[in-house]
Amino acid sequence: MGIVIEKRLTPSISWQVASILLALLASFIISALLLKSAGADLGKAGAALWDGAFGGWRATWKTLVKATPLMLTGVAAAVAFRARIWNIGAEGQLYAGAIFAYWVSLMVGSLPALFLVPLLFAAGAVGGSLYGGLAGYLRARFEVSEVLSTVMLNYIVLYFLSFMLTNPWRDPSSFFQQSPKVVDNSLLPNLMPGTKLHMGFLVALAVVVIVHLVMTRSSLGYEIRAVGLNEKAARFKGIDVKWVTMVVMLISGGIAGIAGVTEVFGVQGRLNPGISVGFGFIGIIIAVLALLNPVAIVFVAILIGGSINGGIKLQVATGVPSTLIDAIQAIILLFYLAAAVLARYKFRIVSNG
């Protein structure tokens, strides 16, 4: 007896769904064992998890707020991955967008909200775009692997932010490394009174729709997909691969930069090193899980946003250490990723003889 693993030529939707459910189940079991070992009450833990994620309207709105930057970073990663450009730098581009938009808000903060808010989104996109474009330029001009450059740029922007918050932009009245509150007219308008749901959510949805249309219906999207699927044939047919690389990194970085704006002006109300809790990296996982499909990214981002919020609630309710919650979240993501791979293979049991 043995097990034969083969790559599927055509993906099967039912098997894809089944493997995701399998991943959910497996991650639940492992998480339950972990929680049990920490002495938590499983029933209470499960209820808290659900409560924090989708239990009631309030929790659901909060989940959507959390999903907003994830949708953006997910789409940012997906655009790049479609062209087989491995942009691992959405995290850094998010910060670059946040920093640039914050700087703009300092310069022209007196503008009325009607002009200021769109300007801030544009500034975030430009900041992220330039930062992503830098990696794109290094790859197009000097053939520097974008995996290396984007990862390193992630660090550089964080240290730059830390420098800015140590002196020039620091809120003198605060003990923490953070800027003062941003001006009121720069805050993103609230969508629903009594909740934290802000305009960034709608902007993220619009970005998803635009990206989807551009990727599937425009000449540029066609070129991006052609380069990703067969760079050589694309080059032979006159598509300028370097130009596409540049454009893709500008777009991808720009989208990630917008996520910086939603966090600074929609959630935190100030600039600090904690505006992202790894949104840029979780976005990569979301893009892969959603098979790079922008519409699927919305749903996966909401699911993952919910599990982040549920984890916070769970910690409060059961008092298990927060590192355990981090571990559980990592486990869930790992199993999801395994499911995404699993869905592409088939397994059979054979008898030798």
Added chain:
Amino acid sequence: MRPVLSVHEVTKKFHQVVANDRVSFDVMPGEIHCLLGENGAGKSTIAECIYGFHRPDGGTISVRSKELDLRSPSDAIRSGIGMVHQHFVLVPSMTVLENIVIGTEVATAILDMREAAERIAEICRRYNVEMDLNSRVSALTVGQQQWVEIVKALFLGAEILIMDEPTAVLTPQESRRLFAIFREMCESGMSIILISHKLDEVMQSDRVTVLRKGKKVGTVETRASSKSELTNMMVGREIDLGAPRPRGVIGSPMIELHGLCAQGDLGTPALNGMTLTVHRGEIVGIAGVAGNGQKELFETLTGVRKATDGRVVFDGKEVTNHSPRDIQKAGMGHIPDDRFSEGLVPDFDIQSNLILGAQREPAFSKMGFLRFDAIRQFARDSIEAFAIKAPSAQTACRTLSGGNAQKVIVAREFAQSTKAILANQPSRGLDIGVIEYMHGRLTDKRDENFAILIASEELDELRSLADRIVVIFKGQIVGEFRHDAVDLERIGLLMAGHTGEAAAKTSVGEA
């Protein structure tokens, strides 16, 4: 004698496409059994069913009267069936030895590489194949990779060897050697199933089974048959590719190369000062063994490869080292020899591949967005005009048979070019009907005053098609013949590099 392999009523469907419809044939021990048929007739599919790669929807496959339940290639290997695919599946970064033993029982048990190497060396000695087991596959020529695939099948204990178009990538000398070795294998009791479009090769087999549109037409003894009978069975009519064609009027120069030099992928010189002119309304054929600079010549002309020296003039304008896009816009079409990696995006559907390179032309795009109605209409027209066999314009090119994939490229390049067409080995792997059709289209283009440059290893093809034949050897033109002064024997000598003795005679041919 009992057959070693029996295929009985095998049916294989891909969604609505019936690739094999109740196909039956037997293979005898020691026999070379040919599968012949048009592009898309289902030859590769039936072969892959026998190799356990596809699971038939009906029918049985038996080896020595024992019915097999093939669920994967490893089941087929255990039953003594080996296969060399139309597209190779070696790992380029690994050595020859590693490639031969990976995925085998030897690899899963404790790896005894030394013993494996000895057994492989033994196989090579037996069939007189020279092979350095420790060199990397990426450093081998396609021909050498073919030998690796064959030795791998023998190493796995194949008694029935399936070869899917093995000589499509081989030089004429290499394929002669291959056939000599096939004979030796058969004498030692092996059987070979051979898929080929080259009738000269088919005639060397023992029996031929002809397929048409997924169904079997019949099995004949090769000795009792003829090329024309086989062609008739295959496409339903007689075709003579060698028939002379009407010649056109040759005009002024369109493509001019002056001392062109370029490097190959490994940085070694591939073009060494090539000078050549192609005129309007002229078809120039480049005769030569593949790998003598044809590929680099076409790539340099189309701007994909940098010229290190020399000049290219296209329609009176200097285009040396211009971008591929500019050269295409100037009206040059290019049919590369490696269809699936250079000519197509295999995961795109037919309609998307048909507009590759024209995705920003006003015909197909408006304000940056694709005009899908126009694209679909263009695809429908092309599919009809070129008789591309596919369920719809939304079929992924990956699933097309080699011949139909080629038609997609030809249709696209014909539509996009306005002045010249370059084609490298355009008929490789195509069935005789498609070749005839393509030749007709190329002649039409010539009559529209296009300049056409074709590289081919098939001298018969060049002789019937070209107005002038030049011979390429090691990146240089070593001989030139007008169509009414072609001497095949001399061309053969020049192709093989016998410049000295042939050159003296060539001057007679030049007029």
